[in-house]
Amino acid sequence: MSYRRRLLIFYLALSGDASGIFIMFARWYTACHPIDMSLKTLRIAFLLGVVTLFGKDTSAQYAWDFGVHVGAANYLGEMGGTDQPRRDFVWDMKLSQTRWAIGGFARRKLNRMFSLNAGLMYLRIQGADALSTYRPRVGRNLNFRNDMFELYVRPEFTIYQDNDLGGQGRYRMDFRLFGYVGIAAYYSNPKGQLNRQGEFYTLQPLNTELANYSRFGLAIPVGLGFHITKARRHRFGMDMGWRTTFSDYLDDVSTTYKDPASLPEGVNGLSDQMADQSNFAYALDNTLPHPDNYGYYDSGGPSPKKENVRGDPTHNDSYLTLTFTYSYVLRGQSNFYRQRYNWMRGNKRVGRKSRAKF
16 A cells, blocks of 8 residues: 555544545545645545544444433422521422432433433432421421432533543543433322321322322423543443422422312311321420411401411422432444454454465
C-alpha cells in the first residue's frame, strides 16, 4: 500500500471504531483516483477523519445498557414536616419516613451528549401527623402509606465526562455526570390506619373529601446522576430525581372536611372515621388544638355549616427518589464487523489451523 493510501486510511481509523462503509469507500477512492499530496487530497482525508472521529458515538457499539435502581423514596405533601406550616422542597420533608425504591431501566446512547432512559420504578412513600412537631398537624392526626408504580422516559444530557478516570492513559474507566428532565406516568394507591393502629384501609374508594380523584397521574421527573463505567461493560452510579405531580392526593389530603352525611356509609361510617381523627390525638393530649378546629360541624346561630381546613390545595404533592444504579453495557457490533475490521484496531486475526497441502 502506498504512502498516500495509508494516509487516507489512517484518518479513517482515528476513532478505532471506524465504520466499514468508510473503509470500503477509502479503498475504492484510492484505487480509482490517482492521488497526489495536494491540498485537495489533505482536505478530503481530514474531512473523512473528522466525520469518523465525531461520528463514532452514533454507531451501535456500546450504545445500550440495561440495569437496576435500588434506593430510597420520600415525599412532600400535607403530612409530616417540622414546627412550621408546609414549606416547599426538602425543608418540610420528614427523613424518618424515608422508604424503599427499586426498579429497572434501559438506556440508549444517542450521541456524545445525549442518551434516552426508560424505566419502571416501584416505591413507597408515607407520612403521619403524629411525627410532626407542628401542633396543628399533630392535632389533625392523619396518616397514610402509598405504594406507587412509575413508568418514566427521560432524555439525559451530559454535563461533564472524563473518558480516562484517573488519567492513567489506559481508558479502562470513565466517568459521566448528567442531568435530565422527562415525563412519568404513575399509579398511586394511598392507604391509612385509624389512629396509626391496625388494618390499612384503601382511601381512594372512601372519598374522604368527595374529590373522586384518579389513581393514575403524570409527573415531571427532574434530576442529576452520575455513573462510572469499568472495562466498558459494568456501570455503577447514583441517581437523584424530584417528581413534580399534577395531583394533591398522593396522601388523600387536600382541601376541607365534608359533611359526614354525604360520605360513603354516612355518619360514623369508615369514611367519616378516616376523614377526621382529631379526637384520638386530643384524648391523649388536651393541650393540642380542640377537635372543633377540625372536622365538619354546625356553628351556633343561623350561620351555615362550616367545613374546616383539612389540607392545602395551593400546593400539589411531589416525591423524591435517591437510588444506586448498576447496569451492564451491551456491545452492538455484529460478528461480521469484528471479523472483517479487527485489523484496523491492531488485533490479530486467528485463522483456522490446517496442514499445508502440496
